[in-house]
Amino acid sequence: MGWLSHQTERERQALNQWVFHTYEVLLSLERVVGFLNEAELDHAEILFYGDLSRRASRETNIARAEILIYEIEQLVADNPRQGERVRELKRRLEARVAAMRQTEAAIESKGRAAGLRRFREHGLQARQAVLEALAVVEGEERLLLEERLRSVDRLAARNRVLIVIGYAAAFALLILGFGLIAQESVARLRAQREAEAYAREVEDLYNNAPCGYHSLDADGMFVRVNNTELSWLGYRREELVGRMKFSDLLTPASREKFQDSFPRFKEQGRVADLEFDLLRKDGSILPVSLSATAVRDSRGNFVMSRSTLFDLSARRQAEAERARLHEELQRRAVQLEATNRELESFTYSVSHDLRAPLRAIDGFSRILVEEYGDRLDEEGRRLLGIVTDNAFKMGRLIDDLLAFSRMGRKAIAWETLDMGALAREAVAEVRSQFRAEAEIEIAHMPPARGDRALLRQVWVNLISNALKYSSKREHPRVEIGARQEGAETAYYVKDNGVGFDMRHYDKLFGVFQRLHSHEEFSGTGVGLAIVQRIVTRHGGRVWAMAEVDRGAEFCFILPVKEALHDE
Structure with a gap:
C-alpha cells in the first residue's frame, strides 16, 4: 500500500512538472505575440509614414521573438508533432520578416506606392500565416494543459483513496497517509502559487500591451x-x-x-x-x-x-493632412500652369514683335552696304558689319526663344520610338556643320515612349553640343548609347571636348546661359534649356557630368510608366 502511494506521489510530482512546463510554453507564446505586435507597429510606422528610425526597434523585437520561438522549440522537444508546429511557426515568421524587408526594398527602389502594393499582395498574407501558426501551437498547449491538470486531479484522488484504505488497514499507515497528504497539499499549494504568478505575468502582458x-x-x-x-x-x-x-x-x-x-x-x-x-x-x-x-x-x-x-488616429490625421496638401498642390499647379501659359504667350508675342524692327535693321544695313558702301571708309564698313552680324545673332536668339516657347505648347504625340534610328537621323542632320573627321560611335539602344519630333530635337541639340565642344580636339570623338540604371534606361551623349567646371552646373540648363564665350564657341544658350523642357514634359529628367578639359557626358531618362499614363 505504501509503495502504491509512493508511486502515485512520484507520478503526481512528474505531472506537476509537466504542468509548469506547459505554463512556461504558454507564457513564452504570449511574449512572442507581444514582440511581434511591437514589430508590426514599427513596420507600420516605416511603411505608412516613412519613419526609418523605427527599423532598429523592429529588428530588435523580431530578434526577441525568434529567440523565444527557439526556446519554445527546445521546450516541446518531447512532443514531435508540436515540435513540427513550432518549426512551421518559425518558417512563417521568416517569411513574414522577408516580406517586411522586401516591402522596404520596394519603397526604396520603386516608391511608396509599390511598397504598399507589395504589402497588400504579400505582407498581409505572411502576417496572417504567422498568427494562424501561433494559434495552432497555443491551442495544442492549452489542450495539453487541460489534460495534465485532469491527470493531476485523478492522481490526487487516487492517492487520497489509498490513504483512506491505509487508514483502515493500520494506524501506522494512517499516520504515513497524513504525512503524504500534507506533503501533497504543500506541493499543490506551491504549484498553485507558481501558476498564479505565471498567470499574473501573462495578464500583465495582456493588459498593458501597446x-x-x-x-x-x-x-x-x-x-x-x-x-x-x-x-x-x-x-x-x-x-x-x-x-x-x-x-x-x-x-x-x-x-x-x-x-x-x-x-x-x-x-x-x-x-x-x-x-x-x-x-x-x-x-x-x-x-x-x-x-x-x-x-x-x-x-x-x-x-x-x-x-x-x-x-489609426495618427494615420487618419496624416491622411487628412496629405489630402489637404495634395489639394493645395493641385491648386498651385493650376495657378502655375496658368502663369506658364501667360509667360509663354508673352514670350512668343515679344519674340514675334521683335522680328519687324530686326528685319528693318538688317534690311537697311544691306542697302547701306549695296548702295553706299563705296562712300564709307574702312572703319564705317567695319561698324556696319558689326551691326549686320549682331542683327543676325539677334535673329538667331529670337528663333531659339520662339522654339523654346513652342516646346511648352506643343502636345505630345506618344509612340514607341527606335532611339538608335533617331540618333542616327540627328547625326546625319548636324554632322555636315562640323569637322568631317569627328569619330561618332552609336551603340545599341532600347526603344522608348515619346514624341518623335521632340525627342529627335533632344538628340540634335545634344549631339550638336558634343561635336561643337570637341571640334578643337585633334581627334574629336562622340559616343552615343544607353545603360541601365536600376529599373530605368539612361540615354547618353559623351564627348572628349573642353568640358566645363561643375561649380557652374546650376547655369547649365538655363535660357541664354553659357559657360563659354561666343568667341570660343558660337551659340545662343538655348539648346540645353530646350532639351530640359522636352525631357521634363515627358516625365523624365536630364543631367550632366564633366571635368574641365576632360570632356562631358549628358544623360536623360524617359520613365515608361509615366509616359503610358499620360497617353
Missing part, C-alpha cells in the same frame, strides 16, 4: 478586454464585459460592416486589417484596424474571438 485586445463570444458580446482598449474607449471593464456588444460601440456604417463580416469570421476563423470607427464613451470617434483569430473547442465549435486593435 495595442487593444478583446475577445467576443458567438453573439459578439465582450468576454475579455485589456486595459489599453478600455483607456482608449473611456469605459470601465464592468461596463463592457458581459454587458455590451462590440456592435454597440460602432458608428452606423461600421456596424453594418461588422454585421456582414462577423458571421464569415466565425466560419472562416480569421480576419485581418478591417477598419472600424468606434464611439468612445464621450461620443468622439476612435478609428481602429482590427485583426482576429477564432478560438475553438476540441470539437471545432466557435468559443470566442481573439482580437487585436491598432489605433
Whole structure:
C-alpha cells in the first residue's frame, strides 16, 4: 500500500512538472505575440509614414521573438508533432520578416506606392500565416494543459483513496497517509502559487500591451478586454464585459460592416486589417484596424474571438493632412500652369514683335552696304558689319526663344520610338556643320515612349553640343548609347571636348546661359534649356557630368510608366 502511494506521489510530482512546463510554453507564446505586435507597429510606422528610425526597434523585437520561438522549440522537444508546429511557426515568421524587408526594398527602389502594393499582395498574407501558426501551437498547449491538470486531479484522488484504505488497514499507515497528504497539499499549494504568478505575468502582458485586445463570444458580446482598449474607449471593464456588444460601440456604417463580416469570421476563423470607427464613451470617434483569430473547442465549435486593435488616429490625421496638401498642390499647379501659359504667350508675342524692327535693321544695313558702301571708309564698313552680324545673332536668339516657347505648347504625340534610328537621323542632320573627321560611335539602344519630333530635337541639340565642344580636339570623338540604371534606361551623349567646371552646373540648363564665350564657341544658350523642357514634359529628367578639359557626358531618362499614363 505504501509503495502504491509512493508511486502515485512520484507520478503526481512528474505531472506537476509537466504542468509548469506547459505554463512556461504558454507564457513564452504570449511574449512572442507581444514582440511581434511591437514589430508590426514599427513596420507600420516605416511603411505608412516613412519613419526609418523605427527599423532598429523592429529588428530588435523580431530578434526577441525568434529567440523565444527557439526556446519554445527546445521546450516541446518531447512532443514531435508540436515540435513540427513550432518549426512551421518559425518558417512563417521568416517569411513574414522577408516580406517586411522586401516591402522596404520596394519603397526604396520603386516608391511608396509599390511598397504598399507589395504589402497588400504579400505582407498581409505572411502576417496572417504567422498568427494562424501561433494559434495552432497555443491551442495544442492549452489542450495539453487541460489534460495534465485532469491527470493531476485523478492522481490526487487516487492517492487520497489509498490513504483512506491505509487508514483502515493500520494506524501506522494512517499516520504515513497524513504525512503524504500534507506533503501533497504543500506541493499543490506551491504549484498553485507558481501558476498564479505565471498567470499574473501573462495578464500583465495582456493588459498593458501597446495595442487593444478583446475577445467576443458567438453573439459578439465582450468576454475579455485589456486595459489599453478600455483607456482608449473611456469605459470601465464592468461596463463592457458581459454587458455590451462590440456592435454597440460602432458608428452606423461600421456596424453594418461588422454585421456582414462577423458571421464569415466565425466560419472562416480569421480576419485581418478591417477598419472600424468606434464611439468612445464621450461620443468622439476612435478609428481602429482590427485583426482576429477564432478560438475553438476540441470539437471545432466557435468559443470566442481573439482580437487585436491598432489605433489609426495618427494615420487618419496624416491622411487628412496629405489630402489637404495634395489639394493645395493641385491648386498651385493650376495657378502655375496658368502663369506658364501667360509667360509663354508673352514670350512668343515679344519674340514675334521683335522680328519687324530686326528685319528693318538688317534690311537697311544691306542697302547701306549695296548702295553706299563705296562712300564709307574702312572703319564705317567695319561698324556696319558689326551691326549686320549682331542683327543676325539677334535673329538667331529670337528663333531659339520662339522654339523654346513652342516646346511648352506643343502636345505630345506618344509612340514607341527606335532611339538608335533617331540618333542616327540627328547625326546625319548636324554632322555636315562640323569637322568631317569627328569619330561618332552609336551603340545599341532600347526603344522608348515619346514624341518623335521632340525627342529627335533632344538628340540634335545634344549631339550638336558634343561635336561643337570637341571640334578643337585633334581627334574629336562622340559616343552615343544607353545603360541601365536600376529599373530605368539612361540615354547618353559623351564627348572628349573642353568640358566645363561643375561649380557652374546650376547655369547649365538655363535660357541664354553659357559657360563659354561666343568667341570660343558660337551659340545662343538655348539648346540645353530646350532639351530640359522636352525631357521634363515627358516625365523624365536630364543631367550632366564633366571635368574641365576632360570632356562631358549628358544623360536623360524617359520613365515608361509615366509616359503610358499620360497617353
